[in-house]
Amino acid sequence: MTDQKTNRIVMTGLMTCLILVATMVVRIPVPFTQGYVHLGDTMIFLGVLLLGKKNGTIAAGVGSALADLLGGYAYYVPWTLVVKALMAFVVGAALEHQEKKGRLEDRGFRATGLELLAMFFGGVEMTVGYYISASLMHGNWITPLGSVPGNIGQFIVGMILAAILARAIYKTPAKKYFVLK
Secondary structure, three states, rough: OOHHHHHHHHHHHHHHHHHHHHHOOEEEEOOOOOOOOHHHHHHHHHHHHHHHHHHHHHHHHHHHHHHHOOOOOOHHHHHHHHHHHHHHHHHHHHHHHHHHHHOOOOOOOOOOOOHHHHHHHHHHHHHHHHHHHHHHHHHHOOOHHHHHHHHHHHHHHHHHHHHHHHHHHOHHHHHHOOOOO
């Protein structure tokens, strides 16, 4: 196994754990929904910025699903696995598309407007994905509306914190350990 492959595996595992911990440590219950707001989206966005689409998607889906499993929300594990993996995939795909068009030069950790826009699209996917999944689980389309504002606030805070952390990491020697593609 090459050093680069080992590095990808280790960094993906690290981001998976950071997503798990950030999701479980700070939990703010959302009234009327059985859900909670957390900081896991910050680490999901950061994971995609640092690791790229493929490894960021793996870390997002697995880390978030494990948080639900360990946190007493086992009935949400399949939904979370899909919704959070798609969230990261959307961000990564948008960044790769912009990179191919030459709009993201020296991509990595700078949290440019295009990177923030990609995170916004990922957050919208997450909000819609959880609304649909909760609607299917509850058997109606009204009850899950209560979770939409919390999900929007959660991903906006996640975008801001991920942008700050990404810029900070970019200025350190640690940036050499992250694989951007």
